[in-house]
């Protein structure tokens with residue numbers, strides 16, 4: 001069998017036709033003889049995942065993937081035992097060797113090992129009962145929810161609430177993550193303490209930012225006349241004992257499994273604020289959308305697997321073309337937080353320098369994920385995409401159905417701009433002078449939802465979870481640990497404790513800010 005190293009060499013040495021050449025229908029002769037162009041290329045490199053209601057189109061035709069590259073990546077998937085790793089993921093086996101854990105997030109939406117799915121469904125049922133009881137007034141009048149968490153315990157909830165609760169919200173949700181008290185004060189200013197619940201979301205129930213913010217939120221309730229502040233707290237955690245010890249009543253603890261990673265936990269009780277905002281019916285539709293992607297990812301082989309195909313393109317740009325970043329632009333105001341969410345998912349998962357079996361990696365790992373919303377970003381950062389010296393693969397995400405009720409001109413202009421950017425990046429244009437020259441041949445992929453409803457959001461997130469996993473498997477790394485975040489935390493603790501000397505710069509900063517012991 002050809003080794004991974006040989007396949008990377010093969011990929012590096014493949015001819016590099018431009019996107020224009022790849023699209024030209026009359027490209028014949030030599031090795032490109034059977035390379036489809038034009039509409040056939042679009043047919044070869046785009047496909048849909050159907051959801052309960054509508055679906056999503058994934059168009060990867062404006063990337064440099066061609067038959068030869070795809071064939072090499074398919075062989076790489078075999079060399080890296082992609083099918084075996086995927087079976088382990090869905091079979092609930094250990095796929096996070098450094099922590100000896102499975103990664104059971106798919107079970108939370110009903111995919112995978114039967115016993116684990118049953119356990120996950122029971123926990124979601126329990127969350128549903130509490131959400132519905134609160135909506136029906138079991139905890140008195142509840143108008144606001146302050147959701148306190150950080151990283152994976154905040155980014156998913158913030159995205160879900162922002163994307164799905166614009167038309168109708170059962171409850172006004174504020175997600176607070178930063179230890180900077182300004183964030184919490186902002187939430188306090190928007191809430192009536194007598195009608196506010198506090199969700200404390202932390203997998204470990206030890207994270208200093210979250211626990212400090214939670215204490216301050218309880219104090220705010222107390223200082224504002226709430227007689228039993230503790231009775232207003234819901235804990236969302238994989239450490240229920242820790243929550244009990246902290247003082248949360250067991251009836252208001254919504255646990256989730258230790259084998260669900262923080263950045264993969266939106267489907268668990270960490271999704272409580274989403275369910276509070278949009279109701280359990282939509283939360284279940286959100287899970288169903290993710291389940292449809294699970295089925296596609298689990299049951300489709302080779303490049304016909306749209307998730308795996310996206311990973312092939314990602315790795316082509318990172319490892320073969322040397323791209324250091326990947327940009328994501330949502331042409332949809334409701335997905336304004338999606339790039340932030342993806343940053344943690346992709347960079348915390350795949351920003352690694354050793355393989356799963358502890359050898360140095362044999363090439364660059366996760367690119368830097370960045371992005372924003374269209375059309376705003378066009379007027380701010382697209383100059384660099386069109387004419388800068390960096391090659392940046394771009395993903396565009398949009399919805400055919402509008403999210404607004406205004407004049408249809410708004411949505412029409414939004415979508416036309418989205419598609420125009422992909423076309424312009426690819427085509428380029430010869431200029432009268434170098435400053436007006438657009439080199440073109442710049443890749444993009446387009447993800448087009450029929451509608452951005454709860455199912456589609458679930459599908460989009462699951463697509464990116466599996467895309468991250470597929471990238472990791474093909475690079476031979478473990479996407480499920482995050483030891484890189486620990487050193488800084490330990491240093492902060494040491495500073496707080498005092499008595500330790502650091503480098504001269506840090507010591508001087510501490511002294512200047514009055515923080516030295």
Ligand SMILES: O=P(O)(O)OC[C@H]1O[C@](O)(CO)[C@@H](O)[C@@H]1O
Nearest residue numbers: 151152153202203204207262485
């Ligand atoms: O949910 P917890 O345990 O408070 O952790 C919050 C976040 O902190 C991290 O561990 C990184 O510091 C993330 O992986 C996690 O999502």
